[in-house]
Amino acid sequence: MSSTYLEIQLIAVFVGVACALPGVFLVLRRMAMMSDAISHTVLLGIVLGFFAIGSLESPLLVLAAAAMGVLTVSLVEVLMRTHLVRQDAAIGLVFPALFSIAVILISRFARGVHLDVDAVLLGELAFAPLDRMDLFGFDLPRSLVIMGLTMVANAGLIALFYKELKLTTFDAGLAAALGFSPALIHYGLMLMVSVTAVGAFDAVGSILVVALMIAPPAAAYLLTERLSRMLLYSAALATAGAISGFWLAVALDANVAGAIATTLGALFLGVFLLAPGRGLLAQARRRAGQRWEFAQTALAIHLLNHENTPEMARECRVDHLQYHLRWQPEFAATVVGLSERAGLIQRSNGDLRLTDDGRERAQTALVYN
Amino acid sequence: MDLLNSLFFDYTIRTVALGAAVLGIVAGALGSFALLRRQSLLGDAMSHAALPGVLLAFMLTGSKAPVALVLGAAVAGVLATFLLLAITRYSRIKEDAALGVILSVFFGFGLLLLTFLQRNPTAAQAGLNKFLFGQAATLLTRDVVVMALFGGAALLVVVLLWKEFKLLSFDRDFGASLGYPMTVLDALLTILLVIGIVIGLQAVGVVLMSALIVAPAAAARQWTDRLSTMIVVASAFGALAGVAGALISSLGTGLSTGPVVVLVISVIVLLSLLFGAARGLAWAWLRRRRSRRTLRTQAVLANLHDLAVEHHNPHYAHSVATLRAMNRYQGGVRHSLRVLADQGLVHEVTPGNWALTDAGVARAGAADAPAQE
Numbered sequence: 001m002s003s004t005y006l007e008i009q010l011i012a013v014f015v016g017v018a019c020a021l022p023g024v025f026l027v028l029r030r031m032a033m034m035s036d037a038i039s040h041t042v043l044l045g046i047v048l049g050f051f052a053i054g055s056l057e058s059p060l061l062v063l064a065a066a067a068m069g070v071l072t073v074s075l076v077e078v079l080m081r082t083h084l085v086r087q088d089a090a091i092g093l094v095f096p097a098l099f100s101i102a103v104i105l106i107s108r109f110a111r112g113v114h115l116d117v118d119a120v121l122l123g124e125l126a127f128a129p130l131d132r133m134d135l136f137g138f139d140l141p142r143s144l145v146i147m148g149l150t151m152v153a154n155a156g157l158i159a160l161f162y163k164e165l166k167l168t169t170f171d172a173g174l175a176a177a178l179g180f181s182p183a184l185i186h187y188g189l190m191l192m193v194s195v196t197a198v199g200a201f202d203a204v205g206s207i208l209v210v211a212l213m214i215a216p217p218a219a220a221y222l223l224t225e226r227l228s229r230m231l232l233y234s235a236a237l238a239t240a241g242a243i244s245g246f247w248l249a250v251a252l253d254a255n256v257a258g259a260i261a262t263t264l265g266a267l268f269l270g271v272f273l274l275a276p277g278r279g280l281l282a283q284a285r286r287r288a289g290q291r292w293e294f295a296q297t298a299l300a301i302h303l304l305n306h307e308n309t310p311e312m313a314r315e316c317r318v319d320h321l322q323y324h325l326r327w328q329p330e331f332a333a334t335v336v337g338l339s340e341r342a343g344l345i346q347r348s349n350g351d352l353r354l355t356d357d358g359r360e361r362a363q364t365a366l367v368y369n
Numbered sequence: 370m371d372l373l374n375s376l377f378f379d380y381t382i383r384t385v386a387l388g389a390a391v392l393g394i395v396a397g398a399l400g401s402f403a404l405l406r407r408q409s410l411l412g413d414a415m416s417h418a419a420l421p422g423v424l425l426a427f428m429l430t431g432s433k434a435p436v437a438l439v440l441g442a443a444v445a446g447v448l449a450t451f452l453l454l455a456i457t458r459y460s461r462i463k464e465d466a467a468l469g470v471i472l473s474v475f476f477g478f479g480l481l482l483l484t485f486l487q488r489n490p491t492a493a494q495a496g497l498n499k500f501l502f503g504q505a506a507t508l509l510t511r512d513v514v515v516m517a518l519f520g521g522a523a524l525l526v527v528v529l530l531w532k533e534f535k536l537l538s539f540d541r542d543f544g545a546s547l548g549y550p551m552t553v554l555d556a557l558l559t560i561l562l563v564i565g566i567v568i569g570l571q572a573v574g575v576v577l578m579s580a581l582i583v584a585p586a587a588a589a590r591q592w593t594d595r596l597s598t599m600i601v602v603a604s605a606f607g608a609l610a611g612v613a614g615a616l617i618s619s620l621g622t623g624l625s626t627g628p629v630v631v632l633v634i635s636v637i638v639l640l641s642l643l644f645g646a647a648r649g650l651a652w653a654w655l656r657r658r659r660s661r662r663t664l665r666t667q668a669v670l671a672n673l674h675d676l677a678v679e680h681h682n683p684h685y686a687h688s689v690a691t692l693r694a695m696n697r698y699q700g701g702v703r704h705s706l707r708v709l710a711d712q713g714l715v716h717e718v719t720p721g722n723w724a725l726t727d728a729g730v731a732r733a734g735a736a737d738a739p740a741q742e
Contacts, residue, residue: 027462032469033410040576082650084642089409089587096580097635100628107624207417207480211473218466248481255484261477268470272460280459 007129009246011143012260015200016212016238018151021158022192023213024234027221028169033088034190035213037076037095038069039197039206044102045069046198051109062198069194070187072098125256126249128203143203150199154192158231161185166227208257212238215264219271222278241267295335298325300344300362303354316352379619385572386615388513389630392569393607395520396578397585398527399565400607401600402558404586405538410465411450411559412582414472416566416575418449420479423570424486435515439567446563449475476575508572516568523561527600534558535596573627581607584634591645610634666705670714673725674733683730686718 026032045068049061072094079090128143135145158165164185167175172182193213200209220233245260252259273280302325306315314320321332336352339345344358354362403409419442426441427433449471456467527534536544537554545551562582569578589603614630643651672695677683693702706723709715714729725733 027466030463030465032463032465033413036413036469036472079642082642084591084645084648084650085587086407086409088407089404089583092409092413092579092583093587093635093638096577096584096631099576100580100631100635103628104624104632107628207473207476210469211477214466214469215474218462218470221462221466222460252481252485253488254481258477258480258482258484261474262481265470265474265478268474272456278460283459 004129005246005250007141007144008125008256009243011128011141011147011203012125012242012246012256013239014144014147014151015204015208016216016242016260017235018147018154018196019200019209019212020216020234020238021151021154021231022189022196024217024220024227024231025165025169025189026193026213027217028227028230029189032214032218033091034073034076035193035197036210037072037091038190038194039201039209040095041072041098041102042066042069042194042198042201043206044098044105047102047105051105062195065198066191066194068098069197070190073187073190125204125246125260143199146199147203150196154196157188157192161188162228165189169227204257204260208261211261211264212241215261215268216241219268219275222271222275237264237267237271292335292338295327295331296339296342296344297361297365299335299339299352300354300358301365303345303352304359304362304366307354307359313351317350318347318352319350382615382619384508384510384513385619385626386612388508388516388572389611389615389626390608391513391516391520391611392572392581393585393609393611393630393634394604395516395523395565395607396569396581397589397603397605397607398524398600399562400582400584400586401589401596401603402527402534402538403562403582404590405596408562409583409587410468410579411453412562412566413579414453414468414475415446415449415563416570416578417472417479418475419443419446419563419567419570420476420575421445421482422448422479424479424482428482428486435512435571438571439515439519439564442567442570443560443563445475446567447560450559450563512571516572519564519568523564526557526561530554530557538596573630577627577631580631580634581610584631584638585610588634588638588641591641591648593646606634606637610637662701662704662708665701666708669702669705670709670725670729670733673715673723673729677725677730684718684724684726686722686724688722692723 023032023035026035042065045065046056046061048068049058049064050056052064053060075094076087076090079085079093080087085093129141131142132139133142133145134140164175164180167178167180168182168185175182175185196213197206197209200212204212216234216237217230219237220230223233224230241264242260245263246256248254248263249256249259271279274282276282299321302321303316306312309315315324318332318336319329321327321336322329325332327335336345336347339358340347342357343355344361346353346355400409400412403412422441422443422445423438424441425445426437429441430437453464453467453471456462456470457464462470533544533549533554536547536549537551537558541551541555544554566578566582569581573581585603585607586599588606589599592602593599610630610633613633614626617633618624618626618629641649643649669692672692673687675695676687676691677685689702689706692706706715706717709729710717714726714732715723716726718724
């Protein structure tokens with residue numbers, strides 16, 4: 001494995017974790033689409049910053065871009081507060097407008113400058129190691145340093161304000177009553193998302209920023225009930241997606257960002273299908289189990305109803321179930337078999353008798369006792 | 370006049386303007402349903418999801434015929450929508466996160482295919498990436514014909530199923546209780562929306578197509594409460610933005626049509642939000658200002674009356690400064706006095722000192738009477 005490969009993977013992992021951590025809160029606060037909006041509008045911030053400063057190297061550009069991200073969020077909220085449009089429409093109105101302004105400004109005034117709309121949207125991680133800088137005597141890719149710092153800063157800030165973030169995310173009303181400011185935390189989080197998006201989209205493009213911010217946390221959301229674990233799982237999933245995506249891109253000789261988004265989608269799909277307890281498969285199995293469970297209880301209740309009554313000889317037979325409970329013969333046979341195996345009933349010559357267990361099951365279901 | 374001239378006689382400009390107008394009409398009409406059903410961002414997701422469909426259609430058929438690409442995109446868009454519904458239905462993931470996942474993963478997968486194709490060139494895969502950003506200037510007559518055919522078909526379905534779609538948008542449960550197949554209608558309307566989006570991708574690109582779904586409908590919503598009017602107005606706004614965008618971008622150097630169209634429609638939205646009938650922000654502001662002034666004027670009259678009662682002299686004159694001190698609504702005392710003087714309720718006894726007239730005493734006394742008990 002060449003050092004370039006290693007560097008690209010490290011950058012991908014740093015970007016992934018840096019995005020996934022704030023993404024957890026976006027998903028929990030139902031603001032996932034804000035990442036889409038912000039990752040597009042920071043472009044306008046960069047363009048305006050470039051016009052003001054005249055250089056694409058200045059760290060002040062990050063500030064301009066982050067400010068534009070926060071401005072996007074405020075604009076969406078101002079629009080929502082007029083009650084003339086709903087949140088989804090407000091997002092859909094604000095970011096294409098700001099993005100269009102950016103595209104027009106670039107094509108009008110910044111031709112030939114290294115500000116390429118394609119590159120911004122799509123990103124090309126494979127070229128990231130070419131742009132290098134010197135840090136304490138080490139020759140490192142610029143993105144590696146920037147995204148490493150962003151990741152550490154995000155992790156540090158989330159650890160520092162963990163309690164506040166948790167409280168305002170799950171119970172904003174209580175947080176306000178206790179004297180925390182949900183608005184302050186909200187804008188702090190938006191600032192974090194914006195700064196991360198700026199740093200990341202330079203390396204991987206804005207669409208992968210959305211994929212990394214939303215897909216790992218959404219998958220983690222299906223795996224755990226605890227916020228701390230959700231953060232950990234998100235970071236792990238982002239790491240796995242970044243590394244496997246890189247190798248997929250190498251194998252196909254294709255765009256790294258696109259490949260990472262694809263593997264993240266595959267990971268999400270896997271979790272969605274297979275997650276213990278919440279996955280589609282577990283749900284289907286539970287539903288199927290419940291069906292038989294319910295049929296056995298219904299059978300027990302039926303037998304209890306007619307126990308020691310004159311009709312008992314007629315009612316409590318396997319072949320009568322299809323008339324009384326309207327069960328197909330095969331279904332009835334299966335249920336009787338399952339019930340017998342579960343020790344709920346005993347069978348003799350087609351007559352069905354409840355066991356003590358079966359009687360108790362029926363009585364509990366009917367709340368007799 | 371030159372502009373109009375070129376609109377009719379310049380082939381490129383005419384084609385682009387026509388294409389953008391068709392797109393605006395279709396997107397405006399279908400976007401109205403999306404807006405009312407709170408699915409505005411679905412358009413965003415579907416326009417991104419269309420990319421892998423376009424590329425797979427190209428890989429399978431090897432042709433860049435608009436019909437094949439549009440169909441491929443439509444299949445991908447529909448697939449994305451059903452995945453979205455499955456995620457929100459069968460897990461606790463909310464719609465916003467599901468949208469984000471679907472949008473970015475489909476687009477990322479499309480990007481993977483695109484770069485895979487570009488680095489392993491088979492033949493004429495060039496030009497496929499115009500589906501990303503859209504190049505209206507490259508629109509040909511046959512593209513516009515395809516757009517018009519698909520868009521016209523979609524609009525025809527809307528007209529034929531007008532009553533059903535209306536029911537779906539406003540009271541789905543009622544429709545279901547009447548025996549209409551609401552799930553089928555829902556799927557059908559979604560497919561129509563996908564078609565509307567897909568035909569626009571080539572002209573304005575992925576990001577800006579989502580704006581064309583949301584913006585004309587959001588603007589039209591400010592002017593009317595009737596669905597039929599809203600759809601007509603939205604289509605008109607969409608067409609207007611399309612033609613205006615095409616013309617403006619033909620003037621400037623290096624302005625691509627898509628962003629200009631979006632900016633034009635954004636301005637229309639802004640104006641509609643400000644000046645829309647009944648709910649416009651500007652009208653609301655004027656109403657608030659007027660009622661604040663009325664309130665302030667009444668407060669000054671009441672203050673003068675209170676002073677008169679305290680001094681046991683209905684016509685006792687007081688300085689503006691006194692009134693200002695009593696008036697807790699900041700400022701506006703002089704203006705209020707002038708309004709009251711015009712109504713003959715107060716008069717200026719000496720410069721800067723005001724008293725109630727007989728009519729003013731009667732009016733303020735009547736208003737105050739219950740409070741004085």
